[in-house]
Amino acid sequence: MSILSILWSSGKAHTSIHRVHEEILSLVADEREKMHTWMLMGREAARNSDCGQMLHWRLSSRALKGRGIWKLSQWWLQRHLAREIERLNPKVLLLDGIGVARLIIPVVARLHLKSRVIVVFHGQSRMRRSDPKLFDAIAAHRLRLVAVSEALAESLGAKLGRAVFAARTAINPHSFKQELISRDEARGRLGLDSASIVLGTVGRLVEEKGFLPMLDVLSELSRVRTNIHLVLVGEGRQRPELESRIRRLSLGRMVTLAGYRQDAAQLYKAFDVMLIPSRSEGLGLVLQEAVMADVPVVASDLPVFVEQLGVKGIYVSPNDVSGWVTAIEHVLDSDRRSLAVEQGNHLASEQAWKRFRKSYVELLADDSGTVSASQNCENGKAF
The missing domain is CATH 3.40.50.2000 (Glycogen Phosphorylase B;)
Incomplete structure (x- = not known):
């Protein structure tokens, strides 16, 4: 073909x-x-x-x-x-x-x-x-x-x-998991203390990703958790604004701006909690990657995230600083491993990958002028 x-x-x-x-x-x-x-x-x-x-x-x-x-x-x-x-x-x-x-x-x-x-x-x-x-x-x-x-x-x-x-886009869970590195190695690459509580984000440093309010969230959390650290993996035009806010809030020792990294998909195990505060997303592959790395996710309340994690997700409005503080505290004080497993079971990455493949195999091969139900990998409907 x-x-x-x-x-x-x-x-x-x-x-x-x-x-x-x-x-x-x-x-x-x-x-x-x-x-x-x-x-x-x-x-x-x-x-x-x-x-x-x-x-x-x-x-x-x-x-x-x-x-x-x-x-x-x-x-x-x-x-x-x-x-x-x-x-x-x-x-x-x-x-x-x-x-x-x-x-x-x-x-x-x-x-x-x-x-x-x-x-x-x-x-x-x-x-x-x-x-x-x-x-x-x-x-x-x-x-x-x-x-x-x-x-x-x-x-x-x-x-x-x-x-x-x-x-719905999915990535090959077997290939992805094989590339993951251990918690200690990932933290070593990022220059992080093994004893720190690490909140992670991955994505372009642009306004629609919602990273700026996370600095205010970190400032609030640091009042009671002195060993907390935020890592932003990615690069973009909002970096100067983020740097300015970091200085204003005196968070220099608590934030790592890791920049763009080709090994970003390998580093998820460095994080204790994954934060996805996006204001707009088509899908958000980072959610799938974090869940497959057994990292619990707190995400904004966009329909696309609810679509993937359902009742097992923890959702907060992008600009609700107090809501993010409460949600993160809840995750840190709970059984994070159990939450990650529950989110992983709901995402069902293996089944999602098979549906994705089947959908596009049929789309690429279809010469009939008709679309079968399986071409919509969720419920057979078109919108």
Whole structure:
């Protein structure tokens, strides 16, 4: 099967999206010579070579969005893209969200190809008035809109006025667990004291991840727990603001800004509690990773987190500092191992992985124009 996967950008900020596309492409890994991956922006190499033949277009954001004087530039770009897509003549185009879809779908619609188009939505996006009509250009039997969670599918379905299928993303639990390192080794890599109580976060340092209020939470907790420590693994534009707040609250010895780390997925056992205070998420792979590492999770009360942990989750509104303090104190004073096991049983990572694989095997192979119930890995419904 020939597949062309087109992603918005390379780079550290897009790592989780790359991982999802890699997992999808791994389902047809025996035909790697027929797989192609395009990165529209950025120059950084992919994490591995499992994505087939890689091409970096190295385009600018302005050229991709095609606004104002860049409209003419985009017209020439789309002509070039059309020639390359026609040359490859892929059976399936796998597109990374609405930004890529806006650029590529008009191109595909003008070509006399029978390629099927799968658009994978990884998170909430700001929709344009023209977006619902965008997908009319592709015959319904050749188009699938897929969201990485049921909550996201429902939201997008309402915005676009058409069916969006939920195929909740999952990662291979066996591969993930094999890569984990011990608590002591993980703390050693992060420069942490083995006796500290460590609260962990993993993600880009941006406002929507909700990390800034966690510094106020730490300040409150440190009044009664002098050995508590917060680790933020990730990098982003909010780092200066976080550093300023750390200085203002005199938390320098209690916070580690670990930056972007390629070994981030190996380090979860360094944490006593995982904090996920996001204000917006399409799925949140870090939740799955923490649970599979047997680390209890406290998360914001987003529907996508409730979808994954159900009644076993501990949820707090993103900006409720006192609520986070209470929830973390509760976890620290309880049997953390038992809570982690309960959350792991509810997440059921092995079954989730099998459903994810089955969903995309069927999506990639479907030539019938119909979608079976199992293509929605939760309950067979489209939103």
